[in-house]
Amino acid sequence: MMQLLEGFLAFDYDITFASTATKTEFSATLSDLGIKEVGILLNDASFDGFVSQLKPEVVIFDRFMVEEQFGWRVAQICPDSLLILNTEDLHSLRESRQLCFKKGEEWSILKWLQQDKTKRELASIFRSDLTLVVSTYERELLKEVTGVRAELLLHLPFLLDKVSESLINQFPKFKERKDFISFGNGKHAPNIDSFHYLIEEIWPTIKKKLPQSNLHIYGAYLPKMVQQLHNPAQGLLIHGWTHNLNQVIQKSRIVLAPLRFGAGIKGKLIDAMQNGTPSITTNIGVEGMGDFKLWPGKIANNPQNFAKEAVDLCNNENDWLQAQKNGIELINEHYNKEFLMERLMTRIEGIKESLVDHRSYNVIGTMLQHQTMAAAKYMGKWIEEKNRKN
Template sequence: MQKILIIGYVWAEPGSSAAGSRMLELLTLFRAQGWQVLFASAAALSEHRADLSALQIEEKSIALNCDSFDQFIADYQPDMVLFDRFFTEEQFGWRVEKAWPSALRVLDTSDLHSLRHARHAMLKQAQQACANETERQQLGAVATDFEVAYPLMADDDMAQREIAAIYRCDLTLMISPAEMSLLQQQFGIPAVLLHHCNLMLLRTQTEQTEQTEQTEQTHAPNFAQRQHFLSIGNFRHAPNWDAVLWLKHAIWPRIRQQLPQVQLQVVGAYPPPKATALHNPQQGFQMLGWVPDAHAVMSQARVCLAPLRYGAGIKGKLADAMACGTPSVTTKIGSEGMCGDLPWGGAVAQDVDGIVAAAVNLYLDQAVWQTAQQQGNEILRLCFDRQQSAAELVQRLLVAKQQQAENRQRNFTGAMLRHHLHKSSHYMSQWIAAKNAASAPI
């Protein structure tokens, strides 16, 4: 394999979200193999996007519903095309098949969108039975049992679209082993179409050198050198915003009663006005928004709070917390798929009482805190082995490319879905393109 095309829903922003970090991991790995990589997106250029030129990766802006993409990919002739969301595959997958069918088509889900959507529906349904906002914010996290979520997913348009995209691709990268199990056991997806590729926590060589120098000079702050709580997450990701509201209205007031001098610092990219309006220093609730170095801020906090009531995938914020030696308090949704049978690097609780008790205990008890920190280190060592994950992914991609024709022939469901999507998307896109051309100024 020599040439790779990545089609991103957005430009890679490793400082803004776990999905952005995940994309940079993949880009760094592909370049380390000596592969030529081109990153393309139809999104507007973003201020926080990574400088891919440092990795010698070319960037290209592409347009939706435009035949110019067909010529572009036919000229580039990639060995592999990776779509970073299922709806990116919907938009461009049929064009890739039409213009350059020999390319290995790979889908990277980051998290299973339809699972997150179903769990959100579960929370909203429970909230509808509440009399007021106070009651709604007292509700705990939704259940993680897939047997509860599956009926909602099976009847939902998003799940049908996402599962169809998985079948249409030659290989789908799954970040969570829990979601691998859901796809195979509940949805019957063949194992040959899936590959578990965890967060590899890759850094560029420059970042690794800077991190090593910083560690040697300052060492990681210990229990006594740290203070305050931290909550972090991109505000454009709905589960993160829900977690902030849960903190603001139900969890933080209870913690603050027991620790009146302690602050909660809420960090995240793209905070909307409704988020910044929650800033209240008198209550110890500080909305900091985007910060240039989240690891530096995390390393100064004593405890990370991630009270996620719904969601899916692997939580990059919690992996970052462990990497910074910061114990965390989260829910079963937050820890899902991250530690196997190992004890969590902090505490897992499902309701306000449990989260408050665990947070205060971690903050005050040095022995408990140090044990949690050690448990986090063990999770990173055993569940996030960077070299092993990278090697397994490269090998799986090479094998998938080698067996591409055989696997496609066996995947009749995928061929059938590609046929119907190709027809419907083809004519719809042609209609939009013609409409755009007709309305363009002469």
């Protein structure tokens, strides 16, 4: 979201950021960027007056739950506004995989399609004029399986600066680095599972082969069950949140990310590439991010292979240097923010020029916008009236 905001600022957009969320100590101060911040309420008619006065040309909903709450209000009050859904990742996909994992079942596309949340997320996609997806896998899944027209989708991964030669030269060298690192937000279920899997099933084998090595784990909001695994005698160092993640990644020789479920593309693996640090991850980790054969590190899907790949890469400087090079090339070729934002702006302008026709061809979307199918609208109005009486 921060990358999108900065991208729109670069194209001289006047931005208002409206949110129902309560600010925390980790919240960005958007006003420093010249962005107006507005607090809004759920199921409250005050939003109608706010958006009527604002009259936005483009509205971006951050994830489908926000579109469910506010999309019908924007469509009703500002029918000419271009409606964009920013998926971040397909939440229904991540949730269905997590559910199958917990049940010990093999995940399938059919099981994903049967989820209630999948239907809600797809409805939000169809109601929108354009949906941004970060993963090539998810783009193809929506096109080939659910029938979402290509004109309604745009592959827009992370928007990143190129890794320059001068920055590469500043990276610590192979022999200047040591230890392994894993990191991620403690409120994200795939991260917590990954930490437990790594510590309990993978790390003992690595530690046996490399007794002088340590595993450093970083992340905000780490639950007690992860913090309690801190054990310096076994080389397990649980640090929690860090003020300078880039620095600790650059000090490390390898990033370990044994993800067993999830969706979208993985920010932790992007962070590894940007800091010149190879990674070991799984098929879920690399999904939708690039060519498996040129992955900047290794891919393994069981504890024994994962540990073996980690040890081998840690000991082989030539392979490590090639992995670092692959990561930098992947960032520079596929995540170039200037190219990606130009593509987004071109798509936005094209849709704006023929918005009526664009919507007419989106037959399912027009059906869902129709009042007889607008369940979210009438549920919101019912809650609003209930709150008023209370």
